[in-house]
Amino acid sequence: MSSSSQHFSNPAYAIETRIVQAPKDPTGSVVPPIYLSASFNQPGYEVSGEYGYQRSNNPTRATAEAALANVEGAEFALTYATGMAATAAALEIVRPGQTVIFCDQVYGGTYVLAEQILARRGVTIVYADDLNEWTAADMPANLGAILIESPTNPGLRVLDIEHAASLAHGAGAYLFVDNTFCTAYLQRPLELGADAVIYSATKYLGGHSDVLAGVVLANDPALYDHFKLVQREMGNPLSPFDSYSLLRGLKTLAIRMDRAQENTVRIRAFLESHPAIATVYYPGWYSPREAQIHARQSSGDGAVLTFEVADDVDLAVFRENLRLINYAVSLGSVETLLSHPATMTHEDITDEERARTGISERMLRLSVGIEAADDIMGDLDTALQEAVKDVPALGNF
Numbered sequence: 001m002s003s004s005s006q007h008f009s010n011p012a013y014a015i016e017t018r019i020v021q022a023p024k025d026p027t028g029s030v031v032p033p034i035y036l037s038a039s040f041n042q043p044g045y046e047v048s049g050e051y052g053y054q055r056s057n058n059p060t061r062a063t064a065e066a067a068l069a070n071v072e073g074a075e076f077a078l079t080y081a082t083g084m085a086a087t088a089a090a091l092e093i094v095r096p097g098q099t100v101i102f103c104d105q106v107y108g109g110t111y112v113l114a115e116q117i118l119a120r121r122g123v124t125i126v127y128a129d130d131l132n133e134w135t136a137a138d139m140p141a142n143l144g145a146i147l148i149e150s151p152t153n154p155g156l157r158v159l160d161i162e163h164a165a166s167l168a169h170g171a172g173a174y175l176f177v178d179n180t181f182c183t184a185y186l187q188r189p190l191e192l193g194a195d196a197v198i199y200s201a202t203k204y205l206g207g208h209s210d211v212l213a214g215v216v217l218a219n220d221p222a223l224y225d226h227f228k229l230v231q232r233e234m235g236n237p238l239s240p241f242d243s244y245s246l247l248r249g250l251k252t253l254a255i256r257m258d259r260a261q262e263n264t265v266r267i268r269a270f271l272e273s274h275p276a277i278a279t280v281y282y283p284g285w286y287s288p289r290e291a292q293i294h295a296r297q298s299s300g301d302g303a304v305l306t307f308e309v310a311d312d313v314d315l316a317v318f319r320e321n322l323r324l325i326n327y328a329v330s331l332g333s334v335e336t337l338l339s340h341p342a343t344m345t346h347e348d349i350t351d352e353e354r355a356r357t358g359i360s361e362r363m364l365r366l367s368v369g370i371e372a373a374d375d376i377m378g379d380l381d382t383a384l385q386e387a388v389k390d391v392p393a394l395g396n397f
C-alpha cells in the first residue's frame, strides 16, 4: 500500500485530536502545500520516484488520504473527485451475474447508478425493505455486495451494521457502508465489520459546501489494489486543490458536528411541538429496536432532520418565506440547508418506489448548520406562519 496507509499519528489520540492532524510536510510548513504539478521528474531510466504523474499519485492527495485514514482508524483511504465516484469505485468490484443488495432509501444518485449502470452490466439489484429483519436464508445465491447507509436518506431509518456484515460475509460478499451522514466522529463501520466505508466528503468531512470529494476507506490490501486501480485507470482521483480544501475543512469536523448536533436537538423539539408539522424523523424514530441499534453503533444522532408538514401548509409559500435557511440540495455544511427530497435528491426514483419507501411530497429534509439555533427556529416559524395563516407563532426562542 502507499504511504497514505502509514499512521503518522498516535492511534491512542482521541478522535478530536486525530481530526486536526495531517502528515508533516518536509519543509516544516504547518499547512500542507498544494502540489499542482501534473508530472514529476524521475530519478533515472527504469527508476520511478514516489511521484510520477498526478493521476497516479500526488503529495497533497496523499496527505489528505493519510489524514482521513488516521481519523477513521483505517489502513488506507483513497479519495475521488466526488462521492459518487467513490460509490462507483466500490461497486466496480461486482461482476455481471452477481447481485447487489441496497437498503431502501439509498441516496438517489446511488439508486440511479444501480438502475442505469449496474443493471445494464448484468448485475441484479435488490432493495431490502428492512435488512435488520433479513436472515442468511434471504441472501441470493451469487451475492457480490451489500451497500447500506445508516441512518438512511431521507427517512433516517437505522440499519444494524454488524448484522449486515454477518449477512454479507456469510454469503461470501462485501459490506460497503456509506457513512456520509455520521462520519467517523459518530460511527466507525470498519470496527463493526464493514469491508469498506464510503463518503461523500462533499458533506460533513469538507463541511463548507465548497468542495466535491469522495473517499473510500478499508483495511484489506486486496481492496486497496482494487480501489487504487479504479482511481488511477478510471481517472477520477481528487485534485490537489480539492485535496487541500478537504483537509482544511476536515480539521473542524468535531466542533462543527458538536455544534450542529446541539442545534438539532433543540430544533427537533421545536418541530415536534409545532402545530404545522405532522411528523419529525430522526435516527431511532421508527422503533425502539432501531433506537437501540443506533445507540449501540453511533455516538450521536447527527444533524439531519426530516419532517413532514401538515396538510394545510402551502409548501411554496413556506419556501418563499425562508430568509436565513438556504433552499438547496446537499447537507453537512456550516450553513443550514433545506431540501425537498421528492423533487430534488430523490427525483429520479420512480413514483411507486418513492411511495413504497415513504418519501412523500410533504417531506422536507433539514441539514442543520452551526448558526444560532434560535435564528434557525425563528426562520422556520415565520415561514410556517406565512404558509398557514392561522398557526400561532411559537416565538421567543
Ligand SMILES: Cc1ncc(COP(=O)(O)O)c(C=O)c1O
Pocket: 082, 083, 084, 085, 087, 107, 109, 149, 153, 178, 180, 181, 199, 200, 201, 202, 212, 213, 214, 330
Ligand atoms: C449519502 C450520500 N452518498 C453519496 C452522495 C454522493 O456524493 P457527491 O454528491 O459528492 O457525489 C451523496 C450526495 O448527496 C449522499 O448524500
